[in-house]
Amino acid sequence: MYVVIELKTGKFKPEYAGKLNFYLNLMERTIKDNSDNPTIGLILCEEKQGITVEYAIEGIQKPIGVSQFKLTATLPKKLEKFLPTPQDLAKLKSK
Numbered sequence: 193m194y195v196v197i198e199l200k201t202g203k204f205k206p207e208y209a210g211k212l213n214f215y216l217n218l219m220e221r222t223i224k225d226n227s228d229n230p231t232i233g234l235i236l237c238e239e240k241q242g243i244t245v246e247y248a249i250e251g252i253q254k255p256i257g258v259s260q261f262k263l264t265a266t267l268p269k270k271l272e273k274f275l276p277t278p279q280d281l282a283k284l285k286s287k
Contacts, residue, residue: 193229194219197236204240204258206248216254230254236261 196215200208212233219231233256245258267275276284 194224194231195234196231197234199261200235200237202238204235204237204245204248206244208235208237209245209248209252209256209258212256213252213254216256233257234259238262 196212196219198208198212198215212235216231216233224231231254233254235256235258237258237260240258240260249256249258
């Protein structure tokens with residue numbers, strides 16, 4: 193299974209669903225194998241209106257979800273052990 197994630201700043205726009213559907217079709221035809229589960233699409237945006245999202249994804253036959261995100265200045269403690277530190281990322285970049 194593959195997951196395609198679109199991170200958008202600002203409010204959800206209906207065209208985001210069409211663009212994500214394009215990416216899902218691309219994955220299905222070029223990367224995904226017949227033994228893989230369907231590719232999932234996720235749009236993360238700062239703000240969404242439920243009815244706008246419903247109309248935008250209504251006719252799309254692929255699994256697509258839309259959710260909001262919130263930026264914070266600090267990382268929650270419970271997530272720290274699952275994510276690399278800035279030093280870890282710097283080491284990877286220098287390789």
